[in-house]
Amino acid sequence: MGTALLYVGAVIIVAWGVGHHIPTPGIVRGFGxxxxxxxxxxxxxxxxxxxxxxxxxxxxxxxxxxxxxGSRTVVFTARACASMLVVLAILSRLTGxxxxxxxxxLCPYVxxxxxxxxxxxxx
Numbered sequence: 001m002g003t004a005l006l007y008v009g010a011v012i013i014v015a016w017g018v019g020h021h022i023p024t025p026g027i028v029r030g031f032g033x034x035x036x037x038x039x040x041x042x043x044x045x046x047x048x049x050x051x052x053x054x055x056x057x058x059x060x061x062x063x064x065x066x067x068x069x070g071s072r073t074v075v076f077t078a079r080a081c082a083s084m085l086v087v088l089a090i091l092s093r094l095t096g097x098x099x100x101x102x103x104x105x106l107c108p109y110v111x112x113x114x115x116x117x118x119x120x121x122x123x
Contacts, residue, residue, distance in 0.1 A: 003069035005121035006078055009114045010057040010064075013085070016110050017053030019103075020046055052088070053111075056081045060118065078118040085115035 024046045028039055060078050067073035089111035096104035 002121040002123075003064065005117050006060055006064055006069075006074070009117035009121065010060040012057075012110070012117075013114045014054050014057035014061075016107075016114075017050045017055075017057065020050030020053065023103075024050075049088075052084075056084060075122045078122045082115040082118035085111045085118070089115065 024043060027046060028034070028042050031038075031042060034042070060074075060081050063071075063074045063077040089108040092104070092111060093108035097108045099105065
């Protein structure tokens with residue numbers, strides 16, 4: 001069951017990361033008139049978060065495929081990724097999670113659920 005949970009958590013966080021890339025142009029436009037520098041910075045931050053989430057999920061998937069379920073490599077990788085997701089969840093909760101935008105309010109919870117899934121799967 002732990003292996004299945006790792007796969008599910010990894011797929012969820014990759015999908016959430018991809019979900020950051022799709023609305024990026026609309027999100028940036030939603031800020032209204034911006035300087036070119038500010039537009040680039042906001043775009044960079046949205047893309048960077050999406051890439052980070054995709055990387056976390058793909059790292060867990062890669063460990064599962066290469067090292068095999070239950071290996072120490074998978075356990076270490078999943079727990080390290082869970083730790084990073086908790087840090088990102090706290091950051092999201094203190095920033096975007098305090099906005100009125102529903103996906104941004106959900107972001108800390110998605111990250112936390114996947115982190116807990118990774119931890120539970122490696123017990």
